[in-house]
Amino acid sequence: MTLGPAEWAFWDSWVRAQRLLVRELDRALQRDHGISKAEFSILMALLRAPGRQLRVGELSEALDWEKSRVSHLLTRMESRDLVEPVESGAPGRRTGVGLTTQGRRVARAAVRGHAGNIRRHFFDTLTPEQAAVIREWSTQTVERLDV
Amino acid sequence: MTLGPAEWAFWDSWVRAQRLLVRELDRALQRDHGISKAEFSILMALLRAPGRQLRVGELSEALDWEKSRVSHLLTRMESRDLVEPVESGAPGRRTGVGLTTQGRRVARAAVRGHAGNIRRHFFDTLTPEQAAVIREWSTQTVERLDV
DNA sequence: CAAGATTGACGAATCAATCTTT
DNA sequence: AAAGATTGATTCGTCAATCTTG
Secondary structure (H helix, E strand, O other): OOOOHHHHHHHHHHHHHHHHHHHHHHHHHHHHHOOOHHHHHHHHHHHHOHHHEEOHHHHHHHHOOOHHHHHHHHHHHHHOOOEEEOOOOOOOOOOOEEEOHHHHHHHHHHHHHHHHHHHHHOHHHOOHHHHHHHHHHHHHHHHHHOO | OOOOHHHHHHHHHHHHHHHHHHHHHHHHHHHHHOOOHHHHHHHHHHHHOHHHEEOHHHHHHHHOOOHHHHHHHHHHHHHOOOEEEOOOOOOOOOOOEEEOHHHHHHHHHHHHHHHHHHHHHOHHHOOHHHHHHHHHHHHHHHHHHOO
C-alpha cells in the first residue's frame, strides 16, 4: 500500500475541492453569459491578441489545448455568432478567427463577471501565505508536467 | 477590472496545473489498467464498502456525483464486466451493484498503480508546509462549496 | 405522491485518421 | 513530405424529463 488512509482522504479532498470550484465558476459563466469556461478562454485569448485574431494553431499553443479541441469549439462558437473566420483563402477552411461584434460584447461582459467570481471563490479565500504556496505549486507542476 | 494581470497569470497557472495533473493520472490509469479515474472511483468505493455492494444513491452520495452520472457510468462498466447488478427485484433495474471477479481483480491492481502515481506526481512534489496549506485549502473549499 | 433510478440530448475532451495547402 | 486544420468516433459529465416502486 503506497498511500495511507490519511493520504487518500487528502487526495479525495483535493480532487473534490478542485472539481467544486471549477464547476461553480463554469455554472456561473453559463448562467450569466451563456458560455462555458472553455469558450471564455477562447474569447479572452482573442481579446488579448494583437489584431484581435488568431489562427487555430496559435490558439492551441496559447491555451495548451489540442488543435482538434480548438477546432471543434470554434465550430460551435461560429454557429452561435461569437467568432468569425477571418480572410480564409479557401472555403470551409479557417486560417484565422476573430471576434464578432456579438462576441466582443459577450467577452467584455463575461470578463468582469468571471473575474469577480474568481476573486470571490478563490483569491478572497486565501491568506497571502496560502496564495504564495499555491502559486508556487502551480508553477512547479506546470513546469514539471507540461511539454 | 477586478483581476490584475498577475492574478490572471496565477489563475491560469493554477487551472493548467490542475488539468495537467488530473490528465496525467487519468492517462496512466487508462494505459495501465484500461479504466478512467471515474471508473476507478467507483471500483474503490465498492472495494471499501461493507459487503462490497452499494446502491446507486449510496455511490452518488459517497462520491458526491449526480445520480445520472453514476447510472451512466455503471451501465458502461457493466457492459465491460467490471460490475454487476445485485439482487434486483425488477429487470433493467439496479437496486445495488457489486464487483465482478474481473472488477475486483482490476480494482486491486489499479489501486497500487494509481496510488503510486499520486504519490509520485503529487505527494512527492510537496514540502510538508505546502502539503499542509493545500490540505487546508481543500478542506475549506469543500466545506464552503459543497451542499 | 415522493424517493430512487434511468434515459436522452447535448456540450466537453481526446484520439486517430484524413484532408489541404505549401 | 510536412505543417495546419478538420472530421468522426468515443467517453465523460450535466441537465431535464421520465419511469418505477414503495
